[in-house]
Amino acid sequence: MKILVRNLDRSVSQQELLELFQPFGQVESCILVMDAATGKSKGFGFVEMPHAREAIKAIKGLNTFKVKGHGIRVKAAEA
Template identity: 40%
Template sequence: MRPKRRPGSPDCVEIYVGNLSYETAEDQLRREFEHFGKVKSARIISNRFNRKSKGFGFVEMPNRPEAEAAIKALHDKEIQGRKLRVNEARNKTP
């Protein structure tokens, strides 16, 4: 499983994190991934009208081996009563 590299950031790996608790904060998400290395960004996607979490987010890590270790360790890990789905981010198809 190879994490996605973003165009313009050849070394940056974007990771999808699904099945988050609606109470999970971005700083909590960042801390979970920082156990494995440097985190460039962590964001939780929210509804643009009511600003409530949609239960998923993305984490960017600049180091491929660290990103792969995070994916392997955090996939299916239970956090706040929910098993995370963690894998490489995929491009949207038009």
């Protein structure tokens, strides 16, 4: 299941994003979207988890969770 993560502080690294989701289960991929011109984070990313039950737990557990002072928004990514 692909998960959209928004409202990330721009200093959050891809590794930090990955570590947020790992306690909920297996993470297949983790991508932080970067600005091509500046090379800096755009403040959102995608996490893919192969097991829907784990992904749903991660969404419920992390939506509005504060990371570096920002309440992140986590939901299933639309196809």
